Amino acid sequence: MEIYLVGGAVRDALLKVDFHERDYVVVGATAEELLAQGFIPVGKDFPVFLHPETQEEYALARTERKTGQGYTGFACYAQPDVTLEQDLERRDLTINAIAQSSSGELIDPWGGIRDLELKVLRHVSPAFAEDPLRVLRAARFAARFHYLGFFIAEETYALMRQLVAAGEIKALVAERVWQETEKALQTQTPSEYFLVLHRCGALGQLLQCNLPTEVNFPALEQLAATSNNSMLRYAAWVADLATMLASNEQALNCTSEQLRIPNAYADMARLLLHTLTTFAQPQLTTKAVLAFYQSTDAWRRPERFLQLEALCQALTSTLSLTNPLFTLERVNKVFAPVNELREMSVQAYIKQGLKGPAIGQALQQARSEVLLARWQQPFI
Template sequence: MQIYLVGGAVRDKLLSLPVKDKDFVVVGATPAEMLAQGYQQVGKDFPVFLHPSSKQEYALARTERKSGSGYTGFTCYAAPDVTLEQDLVRRDLTINAMVEDMNGQVIDPLNARADLDNRLLRHISESFSEDPLRVLRVARFAARFHQLGFTIAKETLTLMQAMTQAGDLAELTPERVWQEVEKTLSADNPDVFFQVLREIGALAVILPELDALFNLAVENNDTNEDDSTSIGQQALTQLKQSASLSTDLAVRFAALMQQLDNNQISIKALAKRCKVPNEHRDLALQVSAQQENIHNARSLTPVDIIRLFDKTDAWRKPERFQQILLTCSSSQVSKLVDEYKPTQYLMKMLNAACDVAVQPIIAAGFRGAEIKQQLTAQRISTLTALQSS
């Protein structure tokens, strides 16, 4: 039995990045031998075991044979005669196919280190095309490692485009698509993911609502011959800006959705189909509905401002209101978040309105709906005085 650290942990270690998760491949062992040593089997489709103390995953070396459609249609063979190289060849990218033995020695039978040094994301073999999920994974890696200078190898990009044109991505469930999108949103350059998918035609398959924006020209542009003039590109620019402002995935998602539409049909359809978390969906809907009011906050009357606070439930959810402001600030791509004037202005107004106490109103004898009416009237009066000061 030989045990090797495998995949992302080896790659990230060589890139001098933090190693978060460690996976191991075991060569020359049987399930019975693993169980005898105290490992706990958890895999159903292929033998994966948890270490008795560390609880890290140890998988028996295996080969895979395509036996059905989609990214789950594989038959796995795991046995002591499966070699290390046979296990590595079935993986997606060369940079994910290196191992480290228990002495810390890196073993690289596929010459992956050259691609790592050259910052190339390259598929290992033509069997890459058997799993359509890999198209999204490569795009996600392109986003994750963009800041390190990684690009997708031309032949890999060509293969991804061919898989898209063949209709392979239609096999992906919307929920699985969202899992890749959600992971991508945490990257430093999440916009790269969508740019890659747009380039190979995959965005129209998995997120048609977003792809449609690339056919719409931004205002004051007479031509849409280049993506740089499209609303779709503007959406990606806002996503990039939001990533520089916040690590909040809900804010980043809302920034990406910010250009979809004002009637919110597309946001609701995408969120329902992909089972987007309610927190993400609700923030995106609030931004879509209120972004114009927020951008033009200085021109709002006190009545309009109170109505804005009511509709966004800023009274009970001030943290979400700040998320809305932060998302809206991402559209100001030439400015820093602290230079986005509506933020300071509206938070000043919200704090002043919240300082209006309800207890004196109740003490004055108002009851039921009258309490809210008086509270609103006093808040409007307070904001009117503040605007005049």
């Protein structure tokens, strides 16, 4: 039995970037031998185990054979006669197909170290074109290492386009697409993920919408420079799509329905688009501003409203190019009074003997008067 450190830990150590997980491949062993040593099986489809003490992943060396459509259509062979080189050959990119022995020796049969030096993302073998998930993974690594100057090899792009043309992308389940997309949103340059997917034709298929030939994501790029919150980054990306598709509803539907995103992400994107629509009005009356507070649940969900405020403030310089009334001055003017208005209590009106709808009407009137006094005019 021989054990090798593989994948991201080896790659990132060579790149001198931080990593937090270590994965190992075990050559010359059986599942029974690992179980006898206390390893805990966790893989449903593949022979993957957790170390009994470190909880790190150990996988038996394996080969895979394409048996059907999609990323699950593979037959796995994991026996002691599978070599390290064979296991590394089934991996997606050469930079992910480097192993390290317990003595520190690097095993690199597919040229991963050279590609690290060249800063190129290149497929290991033609088998890359058998798994549509690798299109998303290549795009995610392009986003992750874009700041270091990495790019996708043209021959790898060709295989990605081949997968798209064959309709394999449509076999990916929405939950799996979202997993890769969320990881990409957490990279330094998330816009590169979507640009790569668009260049190979995958983005339109994944979202099931017609995108223009040339796309760009200025709001996402602006927010990525100031915030690492993936939920807010997602909302900025949807705002970019809404501009390209000229439809807020279509942008929301094609992302939330096709990607199966978390409700909190969908809510923030909806709130941002609603805010942009509200600010497109030439005049915002106090009545319209109070209605905006109500529609965004500003009274009951202050933390989410603060996130929306921060998101809007970060994006005004970008989104004002297509929505000229969405200025930082206007955003600050609308969002600033909320804390003061939220503190106004219904108790005072109850003590006055008001009941039911009359309480809400009185509170609304009082809030309107505060806004008028603050602004010295009925609209902004």
